[in-house]
Amino acid sequence: MPDSSQKTTPDLPLFRQIVEHIRSQINDGRLNAHSALPSERALAEDHGVSRMTARRALEAIEAEGLAYSEERRGRFVSPRRLTYNVNSMSNFVADAKQQNIDVEVELIESKEVTADTRLAELLTIVEGASIIERTRLFHSNDHTIFFETEFIAPDLCPDLRKHGSDELLTERYGTLGHTADIVVRMGSIKPTDAARLNVTPWQVGIEQEQIVKDRSGKAFCFVRQIWRGELVQFSTQAIENRES
Amino acid sequence: MPDSSQKTTPDLPLFRQIVEHIRSQINDGRLNAHSALPSERALAEDHGVSRMTARRALEAIEAEGLAYSEERRGRFVSPRRLTYNVNSMSNFVADAKQQNIDVEVELIESKEVTADTRLAELLTIVEGASIIERTRLFHSNDHTIFFETEFIAPDLCPDLRKHGSDELLTERYGTLGHTADIVVRMGSIKPTDAARLNVTPWQVGIEQEQIVKDRSGKAFCFVRQIWRGELVQFSTQAIENRES
DNA sequence: ACAAAAATCTGGTATATACCAGTAATTTGC
DNA sequence: GCAAATTACTGGTATATACCAGATTTTTGT
Structure with a gap:
């Protein structure tokens, strides 16, 4: 006879x-x-199951985005999502402030590289041309929520070298861009990227690519962002189709 | 002495x-x-590992979106992603056709319900008001890629009852909407939704919510879409900030 | 030829065990 | 008191085994 005192969800x-x-x-x-x-071990003990079963539970919780894990430290409850309005070119940090979320930017890399085939095509410059590559981490509450690597063609953006200030290096290009073509997709986070975000490699996250254009419609900047997918949601607006 | 004849990636x-x-x-x-x-068993045999290890490999492949599984049938290679432009209100099916992707729409449910608190607030109608709820599956190559449930306030959309045609029931509201506020987020697919998409419950997917507004800016329709995240990417455009 | 029954194959769940390599807390030696 | 060494704890990897129930294929009986 089954025990009905414990109300376990059946099946x-x-x-x-x-x-x-x-x-x-x-x-x-x-x-x-x-x-x-x-x-894992404590949870197994608590529920009277094997460690592997407890582990499966914790992995499921992670997969749902309810928690994140730090290797060999433990698993922790995820904070609430922040909303990123991809529809406006406004500074992301300023955007977050309006939501009362404190975001800090940390420039971790800045170098000059040469354009590969794909970049050259995107920015319509010659292959091998000089490119400024910068990587920034974005923290909130001492936790990295995403990072971005931007590739700017300096020839296409003469103001850039002049404004070598800290502000321009750490903050977004901001007012420089006029429009941006954006693609958002789900994907697993590769080990290099996972290390930057301090998350488990190969877990699922969000990848965002932006092609930033100036007023004339010419692309001058390519940005790639990797987000901890459980910490963000993207908002945008659809507008009625203009004549075809 | 380590065997250098087999070039296994170290570590x-x-x-x-x-x-x-x-x-x-x-x-x-x-x-x-x-x-x-x-x-799982064949892979374990092939590589001389235990079934659990082979399983972990296949689960990782799934998590990356390279493959999907159908319960008790097997795992299959994912097709290439399709791109959904969330920035235009154009018909998704027509959009896909332009990418040479064949999409079929299947209306699986259509009923009249009453608005709960959240829906009433979104559509600015009274709680308990009549709402048309419709659920459609979107297939491509005989595989469901996403489904949507739309909630339309009939009072706010008098044309709707007249156009009781098959087309309007299965296709999108199309030209009715003027703008839409959209939110895209990552999340695990709940069992009910997973059954519709024929995927494993709790795997990670993409949830999209739309609040569709008419020319006057009044919300009259709420849409919730659940996507197989590995099969899609979303494109949109950012536009320079208008004056604040 | 065809339908029903049986055997096989699939992924899903669950346990028990073992070892590794970092992290964090504790103990030790001075 | 304090730094160094030790110990306990953490998640990550890996194996071997067992059973379940649905999907698929093969065999069987007519």
């Missing part, structure tokens, strides 16, 4: 039941953002 | 090596879109 796999248990703790606020989840 | 976990092996087969075209990957 739900063990590890799913554990997921639901933890999910409710997160939703109730018993587990706050960035606080540690129980370890 | 790469076993299951990652298997992933790379299969990845190369997919990229080379030895494995075509929708063709079956080796089963």
Whole structure:
């Protein structure tokens, strides 16, 4: 005779039941953002299951974006998503401030490289031309939420070298761009990128590519962003089709 | 002394090596879109590893979007991504045709429901008001790539009842909408939704929400789409900030 | 020829165990 | 008191095994 005193959801796999248990703790606020989840071994003990089963539960929670893991440190509750309006060219940092989210920018790399075939085509410059490559990390609450690598053709943007200020180096190109063609897709985060975001390699994230154009419609900058997908959502606006 | 005859990438976990092996087969075209990957047991045999290790490899391939699985049938190679331009209100199906992708629409549910709190707020109608709810599947090559559930307030859209044609029921609202506020986010696919897409529950996908407005700026339709994230990318355009 | 039954194959779940390499807390030696 | 060494703990990888239930294929009986 089955025990009806315990109200277990019927037909739900063990590890799913554990997921639901933890999910409710997160939703109730018993587990706050960035606080540690129980370890695999502790969770196994608590629920009387094997470590592998507990691990499957925690991996599922991660996959859902409810938590993130830091290798050999533990798993932690994800903070709430921030919204990124891709429709305006406004500074992302300023945008975040309006949402009362504190974002810090850290320039981690800045070098001059030569354009490969793809970049040359995108920016309509000759292959092998000089390109400024800059990589910035974007933090919120001491956690990296995404990074971007931008490639700017200096010839196409003469103001750039003059404004060698810290501000321009760390902040976005801002007012320089007029329009940008953007592509957003889901994809797994490769080890190099994962290290920058301090997340587990190969977990799913969001990749964004921008081709920034000046007032004349000429592309002068290519940006590639890698986001921790569970921490962001993108907003945009569709407008009625103009005549074909 | 280590064996240098076999060129294994150093320090790469076993299951990652298997992933790379299969990845190369997919990229080379030895494995075509929708063709079956080796089963967990067969892969384990081939590489001389345990089934669990082979399984981890296949799960990783799935997580990367290189393949999808159908429960108790097998795993299959994902087709190439299609691009969805969220910036225009044009008919998605027509959009796909321009990319030479054949998309079929299947209306699977159509009913009249009452507005809950959230819907009432979004469409600025009273709670409990009548709402038309319709769910459509979008197929390409006999595979479901996404589905949408739309909620239309009939009072706000008097033309709707008249146009009870098959076309309007299966195709998009099309020219009715003027603008739409769109949000795109990553998230795990819940069992109900997974069943519609014929994918494994809880795998990561893309959720899109649209608030469709008419020429006067009044919201009259709410759309929720669930996408198989590995099969799509979203394109949009950013435009220079207008004066604040 | 054809339908029903059986066997096989598939992915999904679950356990128990083992070892590794970093992280973090504790203990030790001075 | 404090730095260094030790220990405990963490997630990551890997194996071997077992059973389930649906999907598919093969065999069987008529």
